[in-house]
Amino acid sequence: MTGNNTAPVLDGNGDPVAVPPEIVPDDTFRTFMAGRVPAKKCPHYISKQEAEAGFKKCERC
Numbered sequence: 001m002t003g004n005n006t007a008p009v010l011d012g013n014g015d016p017v018a019v020p021p022e023i024v025p026d027d028t029f030r031t032f033m034a035g036r037v038p039a040k041k042c043p044h045y046i047s048k049q050e051a052e053a054g055f056k057k058c059e060r061c
Helices: 027-034 048-052
Strands: 036-038 045-047
Touching (some): 036 048
16 A cells, blocks of 8 residues: 555545545555535535536436
């Protein structure tokens, strides 16, 4: 495992992400979350490109 597991995980807006305790934040997870932002009309994250394109909910909602 690489990276600093104690540093905060940031989303595409640079805001901290609440990481569930069962997730170990490695470099792959940090990179994934760095490209995602909170959806405006659901409690999930969506890709930053989808948000910029006008999507307001994740595909599950």
